[in-house]
Amino acid sequence: xxxxxxxxxxxxxxxxxxxxxxxxxxxxxxxxxxxxxxxxxxxxxxxxxxxxxxxxxxxxxxxxxxxxxxxxxxxxxxxxxxxxxxxxxxxxxxxxxxxxxxxxxxxxxxxxx
Amino acid sequence: xxxxxxxxxxxxxxxxxxxxxxxxxxxxxxxxxxxxxxxxxxxxxxxxxxxxxxxxxxxxxxxxxxxxxxxxxxxxxxxxxxxxxxxxxxxxxxxxxxxxxxxxxxxxxxxxxx
Numbered sequence: 175x176x177x178x179x180x181x182x183x184x185x186x187x188x189x190x191x192x193x194x195x196x197x198x199x200x201x202x203x204x205x206x207x208x209x210x211x212x213x214x215x216x217x218x219x220x221x222x223x224x225x226x227x228x229x230x231x232x233x234x235x236x237x238x239x240x241x242x243x244x245x246x247x248x249x250x251x252x253x254x255x256x257x258x259x260x261x262x263x264x265x266x267x268x269x270x271x272x273x274x275x276x277x278x279x280x281x282x283x284x285x286x287x
Numbered sequence: 288x289x290x291x292x293x294x295x296x297x298x299x300x301x302x303x304x305x306x307x308x309x310x311x312x313x314x315x316x317x318x319x320x321x322x323x324x325x326x327x328x329x330x331x332x333x334x335x336x337x338x339x340x341x342x343x344x345x346x347x348x349x350x351x352x353x354x355x356x357x358x359x360x361x362x363x364x365x366x367x368x369x370x371x372x373x374x375x376x377x378x379x380x381x382x383x384x385x386x387x388x389x390x391x392x393x394x395x396x397x398x399x400x401x
Contacts, residue, residue, distance in 0.1 A: 178330075205387050214296065216391035217331075232388070233310055264330060268387030275321065277386055278330035 176200055180265050180279035187255045187286045195250040195282050197265030205268045206248035207276065208240060209234075210261040217264060223248055255286045289314045291380050293392035301400045306321030306350075306365040308395045320361040321379040321389065324351055329376065331377065337361060348372070373399045 181196045199206065204225050209217040209232075219232030223242040237259060239251045248267075252259055262283050266276040294309040312318055319338050323331040335346025342354045348371075352363045361378060375396045379389040 194302075207388065214393055216291075216293075216393045217379075217389070218391070219388055222388055266331075266387075274387060275333045275336055276331075276389060278323075278332075280330045281328075 178265055178277050179278035180263075180282050182282060183280065184283050185285070187252075187284065188254060189253065189286060191255050191268055192251065192253050193284075195263055195265075195284075196247070197249065197279060198247045199265075199267040199277070201245065201253075201267060201269070202245070202266035202275065203269045203277070204245070205270075206242065207266045207268075208238075208248070208250045209264045209266065210234065211264060211281070212261050220250065220263075252284075255284075257286045260284060260286045289318070289380050289382065289390050291378050291390055291392035293376075293378050293395050295395055296309065296393060297396045297398065299398040299400060300368045302370055303367050306363070306368045306372065306397065308363040308376050308378075308397065310352075310361045310392055312361060312378070312380045313357055314380055314382060316382045318380045318382050320352075320354060321381075322346065322350070322361075322363050323377045323379060325375045325377065325394075327374075334363070334376075368397075368399045370399050370401065373397055 178192045178199045207222040208220040211217045223238040225231045265279040290313045292311045321336045322334040337343045337354045345351045378392040
């Protein structure tokens with residue numbers, strides 16, 4: 175059981191380049207999330223998808239777009255990368271329920287130079 | 288608005304000593320509270336969660352946390368630290384109308400000295 179799988183694990187981009195971070199879960203979860211982790215700031219929600227076909231902004235959505243391709247997959251796109259987007263990105267998923275835990279991927283470490 | 292504050296970005300203890308990681312939350316509705324652990328270069332793993340059942344919650348690896356509504360706290364403890372407990376720990380909050388969206392504290396890095 176793979177859980178939540180993120181690709182790539184590492185990426186270096188030049189300022190202005192674009193890229194898509196991929197996330198897939200095999201637990202049949204309804205909801206999926208993208209967080210970014212920065213030193214001293216914990217994790218902050220970028221975008222989430224409560225169910226297939228819906229997406230909503232989180233706390234820090236500027237500079238990002240998302241696509242909920244199907245129930246399994248939720249991608250995060252940086253259209254024009256900036257150094258401020260250097261971070262570790264985590265995808266997570268949760269099943270239906272009020273108090274269920276989130277399951278996290280291994281993260282994507284992105285550096286924008 | 289909900290928020291989480293973790294007191295102390297770095298905590299260092301000796302092997303065998305008590306571990307105490309502090310977490311205070313702010314929420315206008317009864318919260319759900321979580322502690323996650325992150326080992327180097329890995330994702331987050333759930334240690335334990337509070338969901339309005341017992342106020343003393345036991346988790347994995349010998350950790351436990353107590354929900355104290357009057358103090359708006361959810362501190363994480365372990366009676367005896369082990370070298371393998373060295374990691375970063377995150378406290379997080381959500382509530383019933385937020386689905387699975389989590390608000391995280393800043394994180395506390397735990398070091399364990401031999």
